[in-house]
Amino acid sequence: MIVYFDTEAFDHLYKKIGCTSADVANLRKAVYGRRLSILLSIHTLEEMLLGRKLPPQAFAAQIKLTLSIASSRTLIKTCNRLVLDDLHSYLNSTQTARPFLPGEMQNVVADGISSLIESDGEEMEEDFVSLLDQARQDKLRFYEMLEELRDKAHHNGQSGQAVTFEQYFDANAPRLLETLLAHAGVVATPGQPELEALLGIRTVRSIICSVLAPTFDRSSFSTLKFDNLHHAISAVSVARTYVTDSRDSRRSLGCWPHEDFGVTGLAEFIAGL
Secondary structure (H helix, E strand, O other): OEEEEOHHHHHHHHHOOOOOHHHHHHHHHHHHOOOOEEEOEHHHHHHHHHOOOOOHHHHHHHHHHHHHHEOOOOOEOOHHHHHHHHHHHHHHHOOOOOOEOOHHHHHHHHHHHHHHHHOOOOOOOHHHHHHHHHHHHHHHHHHHHHHHHHHHHHHHOOOOOOOOHHHHHHHHHHHHHHHHHHHOOOOOOOOOOHHHHHOOOHHHHHHHHHHHHHHHOHHHHOOOOOOOHHHHHHHHHHOOEEEOOOHHHHHHHHHOOOOOOEEEOHHHHHHOO
C-alpha cells in the first residue's frame, strides 16, 4: 500500500499526538515488512526545515524519525511542477510526467540531510537550503495560480441547470483548464480533442475539482479554507491514501472523483494497520 503523510501528520507522530510509541513501532514494522510504503514530498522537508521551531537536537531527532518510515531517495517534486509537467508530458506523449525530483536534485537532498544529521541539526548545506527555498517559492506560485483559478470560477462559474457536481464540472472545467495551460505556456484551441483527455489527469482533475466545489455548493463551502492543497496534489499523484489531520482537507477532498483514493486522519490510519 502506498501512502502519503502531510507535514502535520509527521509532526504529530514525533510529538505523539493521537498516537503512542507502540504505534510508531507498528508503523515502522509495516514499512520494513514492505506492507506499507510512505512517500515523502520536497514540500514536507521544506516545511520542516525552513519553518523549524525545535532546538537543533530535537529537530535532528524529528528528521531521523521521519526518515525511519519515509525514504528521502524518491522525493515527490513541487506541487506546481506536478500539475504543469503532467500537462506538458500528456500533450507530447499521452503519458503523465514522472512525479519525482530529478537525480541531481535528489543528490543535493541526500548530501544535505547527511550533513544535517551528522551535525546533530546544527548545519545545513547552502545548496540544500537553496533547493528548499526554491520549493517554497514554487509552492507560493502554486497558490497564486490557485487564486487565479478560484477568481475565475467565482466570477464566471454558475450552477445553471447542473443537477450534480459532475455536470457542473463538465460545464466549467474547460475554462479553468485553459488557465492551467496558459501557466504551462500552452495556448488551448477551443474544441481541441486533447482537452477532454487532459481533464482526466489525476493532478489536473483534482485541482479543478477543488476550485469548483465551493462555487457549486456555497452553503457547504462558504467558510472553507484549504491550505494543504499542495500536499493533497502530491498525494494523489503517487499514492492511494492521504493521511492528514486537517479536517478542512478531509472535507474538501470529498469532491474528488477518484474511487481509488482515500483520505484519513493519523489515528484512524494507525488503528487500521
